[in-house]
Amino acid sequence: MSQIKTKAPITMQELADIAGVTRGTVSRALSDSPRVNEKTKARILALAKKHKYRVNQKARNFRLRRSGVVSVVFMLDIKSEQHMSDPFFLEMLGGIADCLAEHDLDLFLAHAPIANILELQESRIFLNSDGVIFVGQGEQHSQLNAISRAEKPIVVWGAPMPRQSYCRVGGDNITGGYLATNHLLELGRRRIAFFGNVNLPEIALRYSGYKKALKEHGVKPDRHLQIEVPFEMQHARDSIEELLASHTSFDAAVCSSDVMALSAIATINEFGLRVPDDIAIVGYDDIGLARYSSPTLTTVRQNIRWAGRVLVESLLSILNGQN
Amino acid sequence: MSQIKTKAPITMQELADIAGVTRGTVSRALSDSPRVNEKTKARILALAKKHKYRVNQKARNFRLRRSGVVSVVFMLDIKSEQHMSDPFFLEMLGGIADCLAEHDLDLFLAHAPIANILELQESRIFLNSDGVIFVGQGEQHSQLNAISRAEKPIVVWGAPMPRQSYCRVGGDNITGGYLATNHLLELGRRRIAFFGNVNLPEIALRYSGYKKALKEHGVKPDRHLQIEVPFEMQHARDSIEELLASHTSFDAAVCSSDVMALSAIATINEFGLRVPDDIAIVGYDDIGLARYSSPTLTTVRQNIRWAGRVLVESLLSILNGQN
DNA sequence: CTGAAAGCGCTTACAG
DNA sequence: CTGAAAGCGCTTACAG
Numbered sequence: 001m002s003q004i005k006t007k008a009p010i011t012m013q014e015l016a017d018i019a020g021v022t023r024g025t026v027s028r029a030l031s032d033s034p035r036v037n038e039k040t041k042a043r044i045l046a047l048a049k050k051h052k053y054r055v056n057q058k059a060r061n062f063r064l065r066r067s068g069v070v071s072v073v074f075m076l077d078i079k080s081e082q083h084m085s086d087p088f089f090l091e092m093l094g095g096i097a098d099c100l101a102e103h104d105l106d107l108f109l110a111h112a113p114i115a116n117i118l119e120l121q122e123s124r125i126f127l128n129s130d131g132v133i134f135v136g137q138g139e140q141h142s143q144l145n146a147i148s149r150a151e152k153p154i155v156v157w158g159a160p161m162p163r164q165s166y167c168r169v170g171g172d173n174i175t176g177g178y179l180a181t182n183h184l185l186e187l188g189r190r191r192i193a194f195f196g197n198v199n200l201p202e203i204a205l206r207y208s209g210y211k212k213a214l215k216e217h218g219v220k221p222d223r224h225l226q227i228e229v230p231f232e233m234q235h236a237r238d239s240i241e242e243l244l245a246s247h248t249s250f251d252a253a254v255c256s257s258d259v260m261a262l263s264a265i266a267t268i269n270e271f272g273l274r275v276p277d278d279i280a281i282v283g284y285d286d287i288g289l290a291r292y293s294s295p296t297l298t299t300v301r302q303n304i305r306w307a308g309r310v311l312v313e314s315l316l317s318i319l320n321g322q323n
Numbered sequence: 324m325s326q327i328k329t330k331a332p333i334t335m336q337e338l339a340d341i342a343g344v345t346r347g348t349v350s351r352a353l354s355d356s357p358r359v360n361e362k363t364k365a366r367i368l369a370l371a372k373k374h375k376y377r378v379n380q381k382a383r384n385f386r387l388r389r390s391g392v393v394s395v396v397f398m399l400d401i402k403s404e405q406h407m408s409d410p411f412f413l414e415m416l417g418g419i420a421d422c423l424a425e426h427d428l429d430l431f432l433a434h435a436p437i438a439n440i441l442e443l444q445e446s447r448i449f450l451n452s453d454g455v456i457f458v459g460q461g462e463q464h465s466q467l468n469a470i471s472r473a474e475k476p477i478v479v480w481g482a483p484m485p486r487q488s489y490c491r492v493g494g495d496n497i498t499g500g501y502l503a504t505n506h507l508l509e510l511g512r513r514r515i516a517f518f519g520n521v522n523l524p525e526i527a528l529r530y531s532g533y534k535k536a537l538k539e540h541g542v543k544p545d546r547h548l549q550i551e552v553p554f555e556m557q558h559a560r561d562s563i564e565e566l567l568a569s570h571t572s573f574d575a576a577v578c579s580s581d582v583m584a585l586s587a588i589a590t591i592n593e594f595g596l597r598v599p600d601d602i603a604i605v606g607y608d609d610i611g612l613a614r615y616s617s618p619t620l621t622t623v624r625q626n627i628r629w630a631g632r633v634l635v636e637s638l639l640s641i642l643n644g645q646n
Numbered sequence: 647c648t649g650a651a652a653g654c655g656c657t658t659a660c661a662g
Numbered sequence: 663c664t665g666a667a668a669g670c671g672c673t674t675a676c677a678g
Contacts, residue, residue, distance in 0.1 A: 062385050097432050103672035382655035
């Protein structure tokens with residue numbers, strides 16, 4: 001590790017000397033303790049401002065035996081450029097980062113691909129942070145359950161699951177899937193494909209919303225129209241290409257993400273078909289890119305930034321013992 | 324701030340007790356100091372492994388009077404979702420994060436929009452980190468110069484500038500602009516537009532590469548074909564729309580980013596024109612999204628992840644006093 | 647209401 | 663080669 005030194009700014013001891021009190025009193029004044037005289041407190045606060053004093057958060061966290069760091073782990077093979085490139089993750093990250101900063105907490109970004117998240121428990125990601133935010137469940141629901149029983153608090157973005165012992169935050173995937181499908185049904189489409197990996201809990205719920213909408217319109221779901229399209233862009237294109245080559249007939253598709261929808265549009269165009277004339281597409285997430293694509297992509301909106309904030313607030317609640 | 328506590332793992336004192344030595348010796352053994360007996364060292368290392376001991380980086384950094392944190396600031400109005408969504412930033416972030424992790428350093432992500440970066444000097448971004456990486460120069464070259472004269476080391480991704488007192492890492496923008504333009508010229512295009520804000524140093528260099536290529540092919544640059552297209556997607560589309568509506572004739576465009584190129588393609592399609600038949604487009608960056616768009620986007624490749632690593636290594640060199 | 651003191655987990659001159 | 667000790671900047675029982 002490198003030899004890094006930083007010129008130290010004014011210290012609490014120095015401020016105490018200036019104020020003619022001890023560190024203890026300054027510390028109490030700064031944390032607005034009721035056990036310090038109001039006048040003393042005001043004087044110290046004024047002095048602190050005047051001398052641009054700021055508590056050294058590192059020392060504070062160290063003293064408090066905490067790290068002041070929250071780790072963020074993006075599931076779904078984060079190393080793959082495709083996934084990191086998905087704007088969904090970036091917007092989520094933005095919301096998390098903003099909220100964490102407001103609470104004076106640092107963000108530690110997990111960067112490695114996570115084949116088995118149980119291994120994380122030995123890593124810096126866990127050892128070096130006060131809590132961990134998982135974005136997505138992948139197919140590791142039981143591992144998440146196991147981890148949640150350890151001492152380190154976690155929160156997870158994803159779907160509700162049976163016997164779920166971890167704190168979860170997530171959108172209403174059933175309704176989302178329902179709305180997307182319903183939109184296509186009302187456009188008169190009847191051969192509606194569902195693109196996505198239903199082994200992922202969130203996608204499974206959207207699929208059930210999809211089936212619910214079909215049922216309401218008297219359309220019988222066709223197993224052959226449930227296509228396991230992966231999130232990763234190149235794989236998505238391969239998968240959709242295969243579908244088109246098979247001449248399976250369909251006139252619309254509900255996609256599991258906007259990036260997947262954009263992949264679908266590009267692939268369909270390459271096959272000489274038009275969107276939405278020949279095949280109508282609905283995305284999911286409402287990323288910025290989708291809003292400005294051509295033609296404008298119809299999508300199911302998730303307020304991703306806000307979701308990021310909720311994840312942080314939930315984690316803080318646990319850390320503060322409010323469950 | 325919240326009351327966060329973490330169950331402490333085995334401490335250096337405990338390991339010292341087990342080994343029957345003092346903390347000092349353990350510390351030296353772990354840092355591979357030559358001043359400790361090889362046998363003792365081996366014994367301590369084995370014991371450390373056995374008991375899964377890991378040095379508490381927080382305490383270490385605290386003792387070493389450093390934060391162990393590097394801040395990353397993305398210029399260009401990071402708050403705007405459009406910019407955060409630009410895959411260029413994400414890939415750069417990935418490279419930076421990986422390299423930082425290998426050096427046991429944390430990544431602190433600046434999230435606020437940066438109107439004037441001089442204000443950063445009072446903020447957590449500076450106060451709480453050992454160094455700062457700026458991705459992009461914006462139009463704040465002189466502010467960067469000013470900041471670099473402060474005690475906190477910085478490195479900047481961008482273009483070389485006259486009287487540049489900060490450490491810079493960047494691509495060869497002149498050659499990049501030249502290659503992009505040359506490609507179009509060899510396709511027989513002669514009315515080639517340049518899309519980008521030439522007030523940004525990097526873009527200005529690409530523009531000069533563009534002019535150089537034109538000159539070599541005996542094409543006289545047309546001022547009206549230098550269009551100040553912003554990076555931000557919606558603004559890019561507005562700007563290109565305006566150009567198309569003005570009936571300025573052009574048969575190709577060199578774009579300043581792949582996202583800009585995608586915006587251009589979408590806008591051109593909306594005007595009933597075809598790419599590349601009517602107007603050929605070249606992007607810049609080589610983001611994953613471009614690779615899989617339809618039709619595949621021609622672009623100038625920057626190895627963004629690798630660039631991120633170089634930024635980190637450069638910063639570490641400065642921190643280690645190697646300039 | 648305030649001070650004196652211990653201690654968070656580490657590193658590193660200084661002795662020996 | 664190793665130990666004893668000081669100290670990084672803070673917080674918080676414990677006295678008074």
